[in-house]
Amino acid sequence: xxxxxxxxxxxxxxxxxxxxxxxxxxxxxxxxxxxxxxxxxxxxxxxxxxxxxxxxxxxxxxxxxxxxxxxxxxxxxxxxxxxxxxxxxxxxxxxxxxxxxxxxxxxxxxxxxxxxxxxxxxxxxxxxxxxxxxxxxxxxxxxxxxxxxxx
Amino acid sequence: xxxxxxxxxxxxxxxxxxxxxxxxxxxxxxxxxxxxxxxxxxxxxxxxxxxxxxxxxxxxxxxxxxxxxxxxxxxxxxxxxxxxxxxxxxxxxxxxxxxxxxxxxxxxxxxxxxxxxxxxxxxxxxxxxxxxxxxxxxxxxxxxxxxxxxx
DNA sequence: ATATCTGCAAAGACTTTGCATGAGA
DNA sequence: TCTCATGCAAAGTCTTTGCAGATAT
Numbered sequence: 001x002x003x004x005x006x007x008x009x010x011x012x013x014x015x016x017x018x019x020x021x022x023x024x025x026x027x028x029x030x031x032x033x034x035x036x037x038x039x040x041x042x043x044x045x046x047x048x049x050x051x052x053x054x055x056x057x058x059x060x061x062x063x064x065x066x067x068x069x070x071x072x073x074x075x076x077x078x079x080x081x082x083x084x085x086x087x088x089x090x091x092x093x094x095x096x097x098x099x100x101x102x103x104x105x106x107x108x109x110x111x112x113x114x115x116x117x118x119x120x121x122x123x124x125x126x127x128x129x130x131x132x133x134x135x136x137x138x139x140x141x142x143x144x145x146x147x148x149x150x151x
Numbered sequence: 152x153x154x155x156x157x158x159x160x161x162x163x164x165x166x167x168x169x170x171x172x173x174x175x176x177x178x179x180x181x182x183x184x185x186x187x188x189x190x191x192x193x194x195x196x197x198x199x200x201x202x203x204x205x206x207x208x209x210x211x212x213x214x215x216x217x218x219x220x221x222x223x224x225x226x227x228x229x230x231x232x233x234x235x236x237x238x239x240x241x242x243x244x245x246x247x248x249x250x251x252x253x254x255x256x257x258x259x260x261x262x263x264x265x266x267x268x269x270x271x272x273x274x275x276x277x278x279x280x281x282x283x284x285x286x287x288x289x290x291x292x293x294x295x296x297x298x299x300x301x302x
Numbered sequence: 303a304t305a306t307c308t309g310c311a312a313a314g315a316c317t318t319t320g321c322a323t324g325a326g327a
Numbered sequence: 328t329c330t331c332a333t334g335c336a337a338a339g340t341c342t343t344t345g346c347a348g349a350t351a352t
Contacts, residue, residue: 017326017331038317053334058317060332065227066251071293074225076216078342079316097283100217106281118269123292130257131297132248138291141274142222146282168306168351189342204309209342211307229317230341 007069014067021045021052025060026069026084033092035073035081035105068135075105085136096138099145106145158220165218172196172203176211177220177235184243186224186232186256219286226256236287247289250296257296 007026011018028044029036036044042057061082064070073081075098086092094109123134158177162169179195180187187195193208212233215221224232226249237243245260274285 012327015331019326019332021333051334055318055335056333062318068251068294072227074227076223076225076231080227097277097281097285099283100219100286106283108277108281114269115273118265122266126248126259126292127294130248130259131300132250132257132292133295133300134248134292135251135294137293139288140290141277141283141285141288143219143278143286144284149282149284163352166306170307170351172308202309206310206343207308213343 010067010069016063016067020049021056022060022063024049024052025057025064029070029082029084032083035075035083037079037081039079041082071136071138073138076103096140097145098140098142099148100142101144101148104145104147161218161220167214167218171200172207173211173214175200175203176208176215180221180233180235183234186226186234188230188232190230192233222287222289224289227254247291248296249291249293250299251293252295252299255296255298 007023008018011022024045025041028041032044038054038057038061041061042052042054045052045057061070061072065072065082069085071083071085073083075081075096083092092109094107095111097106097108098104099106119137123137126132127134158174159169162173175196176192179192183195189205189208189212192212193203193205196203196208212221212223216223216233220236222234222236224234226232226247234243243260245258246262248257248259249255250257270288274288277283278285
């Protein structure tokens with residue numbers, strides 16, 4: 001379940017084509033472990049394929065989000081951020097602490113067993129209750145970070 | 152801890168002034184139980200105070216978010232949405248199921264005791280671990296809703 | 303009195319769209 | 328071949344900013 005083969009089948013399944021721009025974007029996303037903006041992805045892709053335009057980045061990302069391959073985030077800085085999706089147990093999965101004052105985003109992924117189990121069982125429960133196929137989740141805690149506490 | 156008096160003290164505490172536009176915006180937010188966009192708030196406020204401009208709505212909302220009085224959401228529809236904050240136990244508190252395909256947002260607030268307790272203890276834990284004062288949280292589950300499952 | 307806040311209009315920033323060309327299956 | 332996808336540029340939307348006048352304490 002990794003590599004271009006997987007992407008290919010996934011696209012076929014949705015009736016889409018696996019093109020160079022789409023591969024390039026997935027390549028960049030899988031190399032990075034940060035939340036990338038559309039423009040950051042564009043700049044990376046541009047290094048290797050200068051002819052690929054920003055509009056294609058946006059169109060592709062929208063597609064990938066729909067397909068559940070990519071997650072879209074908003075941290076309130078005015079631009080959307082993207083990250084390769086993976087099930088909630090994946091090593092890169094994390095939750096966020098966001099400071100309402102300075103906007104800083106802190107990731108944490110040192111989940112306790114309890115936290116992991118809780119979300120797994122909650123997802124199963126909700127899937128049934130709402131007949132909703134859950135692919136992923138986002139958890140954000142808002143408040144005041146240590147640096148901003150001293151007003 | 153309700154009514155204008157409370158707002159007044161809260162503003163004083165931050166060194167801000169409680170003005171007519173700010174009161175009007177808080178008034179609208181406390182009457183509504185939906186996620187309002189800046190423009191929706193503007194239109195409501197405009198009914199009573201036609202002279203208040205949209206820029207003031209944006210500036211005030213940003214302030215209220217910083218103060219932790221208001222929560223800002225993004226559901227991927229291109230505009231931010233706002234809601235009066237309250238602690239996680241409040242009756243209006245809810246989590247979200249968001250469809251990656253059609254963008255529909257389903258709120259749920261029929262939390263189990265286990266779910267409530269879990270988030271409370273997780274917040275206490277994180278506050279300590281990261282020296283971060285948690286005011287609120289957002290939980291979103293992404294996937295495919297019942298209507299979109301039939302492709 | 304005076305630092306803060308607001309209205310208006312203009313600018314800014316991110317994202318989307320139209321259309322002719324190019325490319326996958 | 329025949330859709331589907333892309334590039335470019337232009338347009339669209341939401342949001343922010345500058346500044347002079349108004350306001351809260």
